[in-house]
Amino acid sequence: MEPKQLFTELYRAQPTGETQPPVVRITINDIVPDHVDLKTARAFYRAEATILADALYKALPGGTIDALLVELLDRAASRLRVSHVEDADVRPTA
Numbered sequence: 275m276e277p278k279q280l281f282t283e284l285y286r287a288q289p290t291g292e293t294q295p296p297v298v299r300i301t302i303n304d305i306v307p308d309h310v311d312l313k314t315a316r317a318f319y320r321a322e323a324t325i326l327a328d329a330l331y332k333a334l335p336g337g338t339i340d341a342l343l344v345e346l347l348d349r350a351a352s353r354l355r356v357s358h359v360e361d362a363d364v365r366p367t368a
Contacts, residue, residue: 287335298333300326 287295309315331339 284338285335286333295333296329298329300329 286297289295307318309318330342334342
C-alpha cells in the first residue's frame with residue numbers, strides 16, 4: 275500500500291533589508307533505518323532534527339516558530355507527566 279501524501283503551504287518570513295528568507299521544500303520519503311545502539315540512534319535523530327530546525331528557522335516568521343514550539347511541547351506533554359522512576363518503593367521525603 276502506498277503511503278499517504280501530505281502537502282501544505284506556509285508563509286515565509288518577511289525579508290530583513292536585502293536578505294530574503296529561503297523558499298524551503300521539505301521531503302520526507304525514506305523509512306528510519308534500524309540502529310545498532312542507542313548512541314548511534316541519538317546521533318541520527320539529533321542530526322535529522324538539526325537539519326529540520328535550521329531549514330524552518332531560516333524561512334519561517336518568528337511567530338510561527340514560537341507557535342510551533344508550543345504545539346510540539348503540548349503534544350509531548352503527556353510523555354512528560356509520568357515519573358521516570360522505576361522503583362515502586364520510592365517514597366517522598368518528609
